[in-house]
């Protein structure tokens with residue numbers, strides 16, 4: 001594989017794992033800022049892109065979060081490994097809007113028809129190819145169609161949390177929200193005074 005960008009060349013890819021998603025080792029020549037070429041090696045994990053959404057209710061001043069077990073967080077000191085998060089998922093073959101509406105239905109049990117895209121960005125650009133699409137949307141009780149909880153066929157075991165926005169902000173400030181996607185969207189609501 002050759003790249004048109006002129007600060008990298010001689011790119012070699014080796015698949016290290018393709019069991020579920022794809023982990024590759026990339027070896028390439030990189031031209032440093034002082035003009036010298038050096039051989040670099042980087043492991044890159046490709047799980048596709050993702051989308052996440054924070055649902056809020058203007059009248060009740062509540063937000064919808066989910067709680068689920070995350071093995072990587074458990075391995076890295078997150079107590080029992082249960083993480084408070086925004087609803088979200090991998091795009092698979094869908095566009096971000098279609099994906100996020102599907103995840104809202106599967107994980108939260110709500111059917112929403114409009115979402116607002118607020119950000120797009122790389123989750124962890126040094127290691128993941130993943131680009132995240134961030135959304136917010138308003139919900140009302142009438143949009144609830146079932147109890148959510150995720151797909152048992154995908155071994156998802158998700159608790160839906162409807163909590164006062166003020167409590168979510170307290171959780172953010174006292175370290176109980178430790179998922180960066182969730183921090184980003186709660187701060188979006190704060191910065192833009194969406195529920196003030």
Ligand SMILES: Nc1nc2c(ncn2[C@@H]2O[C@H](COP(=O)(O)OP(=O)(O)O[C@H]3O[C@H](CO)[C@@H](O)[C@H](O)[C@@H]3O)[C@@H](O)[C@H]2O)c(=O)[nH]1
Nearest residue numbers: 020021049050051052088089090123130132154155156181
């Ligand atoms: N067998 C197997 N299944 C897996 C594996 N990894 C994930 N899965 C399955 O794939 C499903 C993915 O569910 P989604 O809702 O689509 O994704 P997510 O795990 O919620 O990911 C979201 O959060 C991530 C963490 O922040 C984000 O990285 C991602 O973009 C997305 O927003 C999981 O429930 C699980 O069943 C694996 O290594 N092996």
Ligand SMILES: [Mg+2]
Nearest residue numbers: 087088089107
């Ligand atoms: Mg998910």
